[in-house]
Amino acid sequence: MLIFDQVCRVYPDGTQAVKDVSIKLEKGEFCVLLGPSGAGKSTLMNMVNGLVEPTSGEISLDGDRLTKKNLQLIQRNVSMIHQQLHLIPRLSVLHNVLTGVLPTTGFITSLFKSFPKDQQRRACELLSEVGLEEKHLMRRASELSGGQQQRVAIARAFMASPKVVLADEPVASLDPAMSRSVLNSLKTAAQTHGASVLCTLHQMDYALEFADRIVALRQGEVFFDGAPSEMTEEVQTSLYEIERQNLSESAQPSQKTCDNQTMPNSFGLGAVA
Numbered sequence: 001m002l003i004f005d006q007v008c009r010v011y012p013d014g015t016q017a018v019k020d021v022s023i024k025l026e027k028g029e030f031c032v033l034l035g036p037s038g039a040g041k042s043t044l045m046n047m048v049n050g051l052v053e054p055t056s057g058e059i060s061l062d063g064d065r066l067t068k069k070n071l072q073l074i075q076r077n078v079s080m081i082h083q084q085l086h087l088i089p090r091l092s093v094l095h096n097v098l099t100g101v102l103p104t105t106g107f108i109t110s111l112f113k114s115f116p117k118d119q120q121r122r123a124c125e126l127l128s129e130v131g132l133e134e135k136h137l138m139r140r141a142s143e144l145s146g147g148q149q150q151r152v153a154i155a156r157a158f159m160a161s162p163k164v165v166l167a168d169e170p171v172a173s174l175d176p177a178m179s180r181s182v183l184n185s186l187k188t189a190a191q192t193h194g195a196s197v198l199c200t201l202h203q204m205d206y207a208l209e210f211a212d213r214i215v216a217l218r219q220g221e222v223f224f225d226g227a228p229s230e231m232t233e234e235v236q237t238s239l240y241e242i243e244r245q246n247l248s249e250s251a252q253p254s255q256k257t258c259d260n261q262t263m264p265n266s267f268g269l270g271a272v273a
């Protein structure tokens with residue numbers, strides 16, 4: 001079980017990105033993190049994979065605390081699917097998936113492509129599970145479409161049998177049909193392999209359709225935590241209310257910021273005659 005216990009994160013410039021977040025994620029649970037831009041979703045996620053350290057509170061996995069000092073524990077148990085995927089374009093699909101065992105195998109093994117047969121079999125099985133046809137196995141990753149590459153990234157994430165898989169906006173650049181198909185693959189993989197998946201999304205309808213559970217953040221705090229069926233239209237509207245207000249305020253032209261006299265010299269713009 002992945003537990004966030006009163007987790008806070010204040011960045012050095014004073015931004016309080018995450019405030020007092022306490023949530024528990026079960027094995028095999030597909031949890032979608034929602035919330036307006038800047039709500040703290042990526043920060044929360046990056047505290048699980050050790051990229052960001054909580055200022056206070058703690059995150060633990062099956063009783064072991066996840067901290068930067070405990071990086072090996074994180075590498076063995078937590079996989080990340082980045083929006084930019086980070087596949088190695090020149091390597092084959094199969095080899096890219098096999099690199100998912102790197103935290104548990106060695107760099108040298110990867111370098112010489114000498115992955116044991118059982119690992120190669122597992123990589124093929126995972127690729128088939130996420131719906132990538134066998135004919136693509138030996139193609140270079142760079143030759144695949146965005147949706148196909150996303151499937152390779154999902155297969156790679158599950159390669160080392162992680163307990164937690166993090167996915168930060170995994171369908172941001174895909175069309176609706178491909179997005180649904182990819183989210184379905186991710187959810188099925190979570191169930192099949194008993195991993196907790198924490199996935200940030202900006203699309204409410206996908207969250208309602210695929211999540212086992214939705215955690216919505218607003219200004220760093222948990223605003224909603226429950227099943228999709230419990231997320232009423234009222235909750236959905238008020239989740240984005242503050243952001244809407246801020247956007248409409250910032251859309252109003254402000255005399256002060258447009259006034260050349262008040263422009264800081266460091267912009268090098270100088271006053272226009």
Ligand SMILES: Nc1ncnc2c1ncn2[C@@H]1O[C@H](COP(=O)(O)OP(=O)(O)OP(=O)(O)O)[C@@H](O)[C@H]1O
Nearest residue numbers: 011013015017035036037038039040041042043044
């Ligand atoms: N390294 C940093 N230093 C200072 N502030 C940061 C840093 N990283 C993020 N922030 C701030 O923390 C807040 C939360 O950012 P975060 O990236 O976690 O939001 P998010 O919910 O993932 O947003 P989005 O949906 O746009 O990806 C924002 O105000 C952001 O500007």
Ligand SMILES: [Mg+2]
Nearest residue numbers: 041042043200
């Ligand atoms: Mg983010």
